[in-house]
Amino acid sequence: MLIVGAGATGGYFGGRLAEAGRNVTFLVRPARAALLAQRGLRITSPAGESVIYVRTVTAPSLDGPYDLIVLAVKSYGLAEAIADLRPAVGPHTVIVPLLNGMRHIDALVQAFGPEHVYGGVCMIAGTLTAEGDIVQLTGLHRLAYGPLDGAPHPRLTAVTEALSGAGFDSEGTRTITQQMWEKWLFLASLGVVTTLMRSPVGAVLAAPGGPAFTDGVVAEAVAIVTAAGHPPREPALRFLRASITNARSVPTTSSMYRDMQAGLPVEADAIVGDLLTYAERLGVQAPLYAAAYTNLSIYSAGREA
DSSP, X not given: OEEEOOSHHHHHHHXXXXXXXXXXXXXXXXXXXXXXXXXXEEXXXXXXXXXXXXXXXXXXXXXXXXXXXXXXXXXXXXXXHHHHHGGGEEEEEEEEEOOSSSHHHHHHHHHHOGGGBEEEEXXXXXXXXXXSOEEEEEEEEEEEEEETTOOOOTTXXXXXXXXXSSSSEEEEOSOHHHHHHHHHHHHHHHHHHHHHHTSOHHHHHHSTTHHHHHHHHHHHHHHHHHHTTOOXXXXXXXXXXXXXXXXXXXXOOOHHHHHHHTTOOOOHIIIIIHHHHHXXXXXXXXXXXXXXXXXXXXXXXXXXX
8 A cells, every 4th residue: 555645644554554564655755755764664652662664655756556545645735645646546546535624535536536535534643753753642543434425335345454453443434424524523623722722722721711712613613514514423522522622631732733833834724714614605603713714824824924
């Protein structure tokens, strides 16, 4: 299988698969390939430390096609990744994207056709160190994937076998589209809370007005996705509330917050902006999301100045 990207997400799941003996190749930039050859793919997690020496390939020397491609890049890197991985897509290739939001699905279907594109969800709190090593911040590490239309698919069993048995939770499913919307609900809510207030969840909840603010953020997000035709199921709501409105979530942050703290680009459009577009189109009032998107847009413009 080909893992496109060796950052905190692709590097973690691809590294675990390689560690379990799977035939894994990483499509990376030349500098990342050189670093991985020198240091190995290093993962620090609550379970300990691993150093895995992995096979890498760069776009000019991509050797394909591959039966399975796991796409793990940020939304702002999607167009470049699509161009790079074209030689890896053959007649029977399945692409499992682990991007946030939903906009990437249309781009991938347009580029490769619906027969090649699954939906995918990953749940992990991870980051990269200055040395390029991966740090898993909590014990959560879950993949889900499956056909977007929920219909039976002849490759689902093989994809599930390829992505299972590597020490993380892995599920082939025919409800992946609903799960993608539920993850979007979670990420957007967590992102709005932490980036608008520039603080972890626990600090927000401890501040005057914090609980009412987090409740408001969750209520807006639930209203948007429900109006869009994907009302969250009760387990997803429980997970969301436990993560964002529960005082025990003291260390909880979002990847956008961590990226802002590091001065890095953020996925403002894919995570917050697109959900706000749904709200405007469907007539859902979302003033907290509007404020957060303005805040993120100002941050992004400042980085580019």
